[in-house]
Amino acid sequence: MNKLLLTVAKRLGLGLFTLLVISLIIFLAVDMLPGDIATEILGQMATPDAVAAIRAELGLNLPIHERYLDWLGGLVQGDLGNSLATDRPVASLIGDRLMNTLYLAGLAALISVPLALGLGVLAALYRNTLVDRVVSVSSLAAISMPEFFIAYVLILFISVQLGWLPSLSKVDADQPWLDRIQLMILPAITLTFVTCAHMMRMTRATIINLLSSPYIEMARLKGLGPWRVIVRHTLPNAWAPIVNVVVMNIAYLITGVVVVEVVFVYPGLGQLMVDSVAKRDLPVVQAASLIFAATYILFNLIADVVSIVSNPKLLHPK
Amino acid sequence: MTSNSDLDRQARVGLVSRRSFLKTAAAAGIVTAGAGALAMPAFGADTGSTPQRGGHFRLGLSRGSTTDGLDPAKYADVFMQSVGFAIHNYLIELTEDGELVGELAESWEPAPDASRWVFRIRKGVTFHDGKPLTAADVVASFNHHRGEHSQSAAKGIVDPIESIETDGTHTVIFNLTAPNADFPAITSDYHMAILPEKDGGVDFESGNGCGGYILKRLKPGVEAVVTRNPSYWKSDRAWFDKVTFLAVTDTAARTNALRTGQIDAMDRVDLKTVNLLKMDPNLTVNSVDSDQIYYFPMDTQAKPFNDNNVRLALKYAIDREDLVTRVLKGYGRIGNDHPIGGSYRYFADLPQRHYDPDKARHYLKKAGYDSLAVDLSTSSAVFTGAVDAAVLFKEHAAKAGININVRREPADGYWDNVWMKRPWSMSYSSPRVTEDWFFSQYYSADAAWNDTNWQNDRFNKLLVQARAELDQDKRAQMYAEMQRLIHDQGGSVAPAFSAYVSAARNNVGHGKIAVNRDMDGNRIAERWWFKG
Numbered sequence: 001m002n003k004l005l006l007t008v009a010k011r012l013g014l015g016l017f018t019l020l021v022i023s024l025i026i027f028l029a030v031d032m033l034p035g036d037i038a039t040e041i042l043g044q045m046a047t048p049d050a051v052a053a054i055r056a057e058l059g060l061n062l063p064i065h066e067r068y069l070d071w072l073g074g075l076v077q078g079d080l081g082n083s084l085a086t087d088r089p090v091a092s093l094i095g096d097r098l099m100n101t102l103y104l105a106g107l108a109a110l111i112s113v114p115l116a117l118g119l120g121v122l123a124a125l126y127r128n129t130l131v132d133r134v135v136s137v138s139s140l141a142a143i144s145m146p147e148f149f150i151a152y153v154l155i156l157f158i159s160v161q162l163g164w165l166p167s168l169s170k171v172d173a174d175q176p177w178l179d180r181i182q183l184m185i186l187p188a189i190t191l192t193f194v195t196c197a198h199m200m201r202m203t204r205a206t207i208i209n210l211l212s213s214p215y216i217e218m219a220r221l222k223g224l225g226p227w228r229v230i231v232r233h234t235l236p237n238a239w240a241p242i243v244n245v246v247v248m249n250i251a252y253l254i255t256g257v258v259v260v261e262v263v264f265v266y267p268g269l270g271q272l273m274v275d276s277v278a279k280r281d282l283p284v285v286q287a288a289s290l291i292f293a294a295t296y297i298l299f300n301l302i303a304d305v306v307s308i309v310s311n312p313k314l315l316h317p318k
Numbered sequence: 319m320t321s322n323s324d325l326d327r328q329a330r331v332g333l334v335s336r337r338s339f340l341k342t343a344a345a346a347g348i349v350t351a352g353a354g355a356l357a358m359p360a361f362g363a364d365t366g367s368t369p370q371r372g373g374h375f376r377l378g379l380s381r382g383s384t385t386d387g388l389d390p391a392k393y394a395d396v397f398m399q400s401v402g403f404a405i406h407n408y409l410i411e412l413t414e415d416g417e418l419v420g421e422l423a424e425s426w427e428p429a430p431d432a433s434r435w436v437f438r439i440r441k442g443v444t445f446h447d448g449k450p451l452t453a454a455d456v457v458a459s460f461n462h463h464r465g466e467h468s469q470s471a472a473k474g475i476v477d478p479i480e481s482i483e484t485d486g487t488h489t490v491i492f493n494l495t496a497p498n499a500d501f502p503a504i505t506s507d508y509h510m511a512i513l514p515e516k517d518g519g520v521d522f523e524s525g526n527g528c529g530g531y532i533l534k535r536l537k538p539g540v541e542a543v544v545t546r547n548p549s550y551w552k553s554d555r556a557w558f559d560k561v562t563f564l565a566v567t568d569t570a571a572r573t574n575a576l577r578t579g580q581i582d583a584m585d586r587v588d589l590k591t592v593n594l595l596k597m598d599p600n601l602t603v604n605s606v607d608s609d610q611i612y613y614f615p616m617d618t619q620a621k622p623f624n625d626n627n628v629r630l631a632l633k634y635a636i637d638r639e640d641l642v643t644r645v646l647k648g649y650g651r652i653g654n655d656h657p658i659g660g661s662y663r664y665f666a667d668l669p670q671r672h673y674d675p676d677k678a679r680h681y682l683k684k685a686g687y688d689s690l691a692v693d694l695s696t697s698s699a700v701f702t703g704a705v706d707a708a709v710l711f712k713e714h715a716a717k718a719g720i721n722i723n724v725r726r727e728p729a730d731g732y733w734d735n736v737w738m739k740r741p742w743s744m745s746y747s748s749p750r751v752t753e754d755w756f757f758s759q760y761y762s763a764d765a766a767w768n769d770t771n772w773q774n775d776r777f778n779k780l781l782v783q784a785r786a787e788l789d790q791d792k793r794a795q796m797y798a799e800m801q802r803l804i805h806d807q808g809g810s811v812a813p814a815f816s817a818y819v820s821a822a823r824n825n826v827g828h829g830k831i832a833v834n835r836d837m838d839g840n841r842i843a844e845r846w847w848f849k850g
Contacts, residue, residue: 039734045471047766053469085385159578167574262568267540275384
């Protein structure tokens with residue numbers, strides 16, 4: 001068990017280093033984009049005087065390494081800085097939106113993970129039958145369609161034609177829980193369509209793979225029923241690869257849903273990130289990308305821990 | 319009912335046959351003298367309902383961003399502009415009829431000549447927090463845009479102010495560097511909100527203002543919520559109890575929200591699907607013919623555009639009607655190579671320039687070319703359909719022996735890296751209140767946005783003269799000559815004026831819709847109401 005903690009600590013340290021490298025890359029990349037906050041805010045209305053005044057106030061005239069170290073210094077003290085565009089603290093800009101993103105990712109995961117695993121088991125159990133084909137074809141079809149298309153189709157039928165659910169998902173911290181969930185259903189279903197197939201296929205493939213191993217044959221020969229074989233004997237050995245795919249998809253739900261956010265006008269992190277890149281609002285871009293990067297690092301760590309814990313061979317290496 | 323201008327538009331884009339057009343037109347009781355009589359589309363129809371108080375108005379707007387802020391010097395687009403006009407008042411209001419009427423200014427006069435303007439500030443007006451409005455607030459609000467360290471997008475239009483002084487608590491005097499008869503107009507600009515003075519500067523962060531609504535919250539890129547100002551000094555404005563401005567960037571999302579009744583009005587209807595939207599009986603599509611111009615500025619100091627014959631050749635090489643029909647789907651009017659449209663006071667009705675490949679060839683020959691190859695930089699950032707417009711132009715010009723190479727530039731950073739940097743690019747401009755304003759910003763030799771790099775001595779002389787002239791007839795003559803100079807020698811092919819096309823649910827009432835800016839001159843929250 002100590003070994004496991006050591007691994008986790010090592011990985012966390014490495015993760016911090018990765019974050020540092022990522023922040024440097026993002027800083028350089030945004031800096032390399034043509035234009036800066038001054039020209040982007042003023043747009044067509046920019047005059048050289050006004051641009052120069054904004055640059056001077058925001059300290060954009062300083063050399064890039066000074067600006068980076070300045071930002072890093074603040075970060076180490078827990079200060080994400082202020083948005084260049086609105087002068088509000090980045091933490092307050094991101095706070096609400098991060099929670100919104102996490103709620104939506106959570107709801108989507110609550111629907112899609114059990115559904116995908118259930119369908120995967122079902123498909124494996126009835127492999128090469130009609131059930132398997134229907135499940136596979138429909139989930140693959142869903143993942144093949146772009147997110148915005150699924151979203152528009154859902155909106156057309158469920159919002160516009162039937163009027164069951166709203167097409168704008170503008171959630172708000174003041175709303176009662178039930179209202180918020182109602183607003184999040186359509187985006188969550190859209191994301192379920194997008195993420196389900198991947199997890200379902202992985203579950204199916206892993207289980208089918210294991211079903212041909214000798215110990216399963218032994219279990220069958222003992223006279224166990226198919227459900228019991230799968231749930232008690234196969235799944236425990238299948239967790240590692242399945243969890244890997246599941247966490248990857250959850251990480252995607254947190255970091256990659258900007259299209260769904262735009263279509264449903266859901267106030268999440270993705271839109272903030274896009275706007276901030278467009279306006280070269282570096283502190284916000286940095287904060288958002290660090291959150292995204294940390295999400296991937298953490299979820300990868302979780303996947304590895306689960307693989308280790310679920311596999312005695314890895315948990316107690318010789 | 320399909321309105322007259324609708325039919326005309328559909329006829330132009332070929333959606334109705336001539337026969338069914340005549341049938342419907344006859345049924346609607348329209349007297350026609352051929353399609354020519356229908357050339358000018360009407361303004362948004364007056365709904366005829368009487369205004370009344372109440373209701374929660376939800377407005378879906380296209381251009382909200384998470385980087386929006388409350389500083390009027392940096393209002394970026396229709397979202398913050400509309401919020402600005404809801405929470406703030408201005409010295410002068412530009413009405414839906416294009417008249418300048420006093421808002422926070424009771425009156426104004428040149429004294430003794432147009433280089434010194436005296437504004438009398440309305441008495442008894444208070445800010446939302448109860449602080450009374452005085453001359454000091456007005457001075458601070460204008461100084462916010464002035465000075466060496468100004469970060470304001472409006473710095474250019476306040477540059478001609480040399481100094482501002484007060485006389486008592488309710489008189490403000492603007493001393494200009496040179497006489498300008500049109501000076502009062504700039505005080506109606508959306509940047510020029512009157513803000514409360516605080517510690518020598520202004521307080522814009524709180525959103526405190528003199529407007530008809532009080533800011534409750536602004537979540538940049540999501541929404542702004544305002545409630546009616548109970549002590550608003552205007553009794554016949556700001557009808558809603560509460561207005562929510564929603565940032566809905568995606569056109570389809572806006573359209574769906576309007577159709578499902580989640581919002582009451584939206585801007586920027588998708589022109590490709592507008593005819594489907596019109597089939598919804600609960601909605602009304604409003605199109606107003608603004609003088610927002612779409613144009614192709616050439617650097618008149620760079621080869622080959624430094625030869626006016628080349629410029630004329632290009633002006634004759636574009637089929638304006640085709641452009642309006644195909645790119646604007648009929649929601650616009652053809653332009654005449656100068657930026658002044660019918661809503662301007664001194665609009666000069668010059669003979670319309672039409673597509674004429676032979677004439678284009680003729681001018682090309684005069685410039686010493688048999689054929690010409692030029693690069694045209696464009697981007698989707700300019701306006702919806704800008705790239706299509708460039709490609710269409712290329713097809714038109716090919717018939718005149720001109721080979722336009724369309725360079726598609728990234729939308730990101732277009733205004734910084736392409737416009738005014740490449741010899742030939744594309745741009746658009748919102749109408750200004752006066753000719754002088756537009757010319758000073760875009761055509762005078764030292765203008766910050768002289769995007770054609772045009773140095774015309776006669777024009778520059780006239781511009782200064784007309785500014786100081788108080789006699790209406792003489793001004794009209796001068797502005798007519800200036801329009802002709804731009805039309806004949808200017809560096810822009812200006813083929814079209816676009817319309818502002820918005821949509822609202824049928825229970826929303828409004829008067830005549832202003833043409834100066836989108837969403838009723840950005841004053842939709844102040845001017846519209848719910849029908850009973």
